[in-house]
Amino acid sequence: MKLKQLLFLAIFAALFIPTGHAQCTKAFVKKQCMPRISPFTSNGQLNSTVMLAGQTAELMLNFSAGLNYRVLICSQDVLGKVEFKLMDKERNVLFQNTSAKGNPDFWDFNVKTTQQFIVEVSIPVPGKTNGIVPSGCVSVMVGFKDK
C-alpha cells in the first residue's frame, strides 16, 4: 500500500508541479531585458513576476503627452511567445502583438493626451504539455524619451 501511495504521489507531483527555471532575478532582467529598453530611459521600476502557462497579469500605467514610450515584454524562452495587449481603461484594445507583423515583444508609441492604459500579458498554453506546466520570469519594462 505504501509503495502504491508513493507511486501515486510521484505521478501526481510530476503532473501538477510546474517546471521550468522560474527564476526572476534582478540579474536576469538587467542582463536580458534592460539593454533592450535602450535608447529609451527606464522608468526606474522593476515589474517582474513568475508566471505559468495560461496565466494573465496586468500592469496599470500612465503615459504623458510630449514623450515617446517603449513597452517591452521580456520573458524566459520556456514560456514561448508571450502575448500582450495595450488597452485603455474601458479595455478597448489599442495594440496586440499577436496581430502585429512579426509578433513583436515591444511597442513604441506616443500619446496626444496623457492617458492611463493597461498592459495585459498572457502566457500561451503549449499544444502538448504532457501535464507539465511551464513557468518562467516575465518582466514588463517601460521606457521613455523626449520627442
Place this chain on the structure above:
Amino acid sequence: MVAKFTGRTFFSLTIVSLLIFSCGQEKEGDETLPVEDTTGMASAKTVKTANVFYSIPSPIETTTLLKKAGATYDKDYLNDIKNVSRYSSASSKALNLGVYGADLSFTSIFEQTQESMLYLKCSSNLANGLGIGDVFGPATISRVEANMKNRDSLLDIISDAYWTADAYLKENDRPGISALVIAGGWVEGLYIATRIASVTNNDDVITRIAEQKLSLENLIGLLENTPSEEAIAKLLKELKSLKTVYDKIDFNHQKPETSTDVTTHVTTIGGGSSISINKEQLKDISNKVEVIRSNIIK
C-alpha cells in the same frame, strides 16, 4: 488491487504536492524575486485570473515634462541637503531617498552639476542606511562625475541606479521600502510642480499637475497592494485625502484611436482624455501636497 482515487486521496495528494512545490519555491532562495509579495498579488503559482501591478512615472520623467513645459530651476524648490541627517527610521529614509531622487532628477535635468553631486551623495547616504549602499556607491558617483556634461547619459545613470535599488529591495523581500521610495519621489515631483505653478502660473505646468490624477490612482493602488505597515497606512490616508481634491477635476474620457506615420513609422494614440482644473482646485492640491511633503521631510 486497484487503488481508489477518492476525494480524500486527491486532497491528500494535493496538500503533499503543494508542500513539495512550496519547498521548491523556498529552495530558490535569494535567486528568486519575491515578486508576488512586492505587488501584493496573490501567488502567481496558484491563481489563473489576472494579477494586477501598478507603475508610477519616474521623477526623471516628471521633471523632463516640467522642463518641456517651460519650468525654470530654483534650488529653493528642493529638500535641503542638510535635512539628510534627520532621517533615522527605515521608512523616513525610504521616503526621502525618493524625495532626493526627484531632486537629483531636477538638478540633473537643469544641468546643475554641483547640486547634482550633492543630491547624489544624499541619496547615497540614505541608500547606505537602508542597506543598499552599493547602488549609489563610488562606482555610480564616478560614472556621474564622468558624465556631468552629458545630460542624457547622466539621466540614464540615475535611472539605472534607482532601478537597481528598486530591484534590490524587491529581491530582498522589502516591498514596503520599495513602495515608499517610489511614493516619496512622486510626492516631491508634484510638490516641485506646484511650486513652479505658483511662481510662474504656467498653463502647461498646471496641466501636468492636473494629469497627476491618473498617477495618484496608480500610486494608491500600489500602496494598497503592498503589505501594510504604519508608514504606508499613514501615507495612504494622506494620499486618499489628496485624491478627494483630484476627484473634483473634470476628466472626460474619449475612446483613443491609433494612427501610424508612414514616414517615421511612429504610432500616435489620439483621443484619450481632456482635463480642466480651476484655480481653487490647484490651490487645494498645492496645499495638500505641501502638507504631505512637509510630513515626509520633517
